[in-house]
Amino acid sequence: MPPRRSITPAERETLRSELVHDIALADLNGEFLHRPRYQHRTGARIVSVRKVNLTEMFGRFQDQWSPKIVGEVNDSHVKLTKLKGEFVWHHHEREDELFLVVKGRLRMKLRDGDLVIEPGEFVIIPHGVEHLPVADEETHVLLFEPNTTLNTGNIENERTVPELERL
Ligand code: NI
Numbered sequence: 001m002p003p004r005r006s007i008t009p010a011e012r013e014t015l016r017s018e019l020v021h022d023i024a025l026a027d028l029n030g031e032f033l034h035r036p037r038y039q040h041r042t043g044a045r046i047v048s049v050r051k052v053n054l055t056e057m058f059g060r061f062q063d064q065w066s067p068k069i070v071g072e073v074n075d076s077h078v079k080l081t082k083l084k085g086e087f088v089w090h091h092h093e094r095e096d097e098l099f100l101v102v103k104g105r106l107r108m109k110l111r112d113g114d115l116v117i118e119p120g121e122f123v124i125i126p127h128g129v130e131h132l133p134v135a136d137e138e139t140h141v142l143l144f145e146p147n148t149t150l151n152t153g154n155i156e157n158e159r160t161v162p163e164l165e166r167l
Helices: 009-028 054-058
Strands: 038-041 046-049 068-073 076-086 097-103 106-110 113-117 122-125 131-146
Touching (some): 054 076, 054 097, 054 131, 097 106, 106 122
Antiparallel strands (some): 038 046, 068 076, 076 131, 097 122, 097 131
16 A cells, blocks of 8 residues: 555646546436445545435434434534434534434424424524424434534533444
8 A cells, every 4th residue: 555645736626627527427328326426546535426315314223312424514514313302401612503304393492492493494503502402203303513513512421422423
């Protein structure tokens, strides 16, 4: 194995254009359905492009209150989680959190009132704001938040998940 090195800006540009080219080509040839993930190797890293189906991804796990990483956007993670019951009051010192409800209903308790988030709706909880997610029925939620975000924020208890699985 050659030693790892970081990618140069010129290589990054080349990689980006190759990636776009390959996807377009594959699509024209009708191969897109058979090869949904494209990987490109450079001296430094492999990048992949895939299409994500939320129904399929939510079907891959059953456990509740255990967010799974399903994508990355720069320094943020896209996560999926299933919620039922009541979580724990907490806040995040630095991270803002987006909760997008895909199925069910999320009651986001805040110190000055509750918000009910229905499927197709989202709420952003700014850092520092105390919140308590509650779901009377099982609720499927997409989270978008910085990759440093701990699910229980400033609290550590049995609900804390320090290492997240990936889907
Ligand atoms: Ni939170």
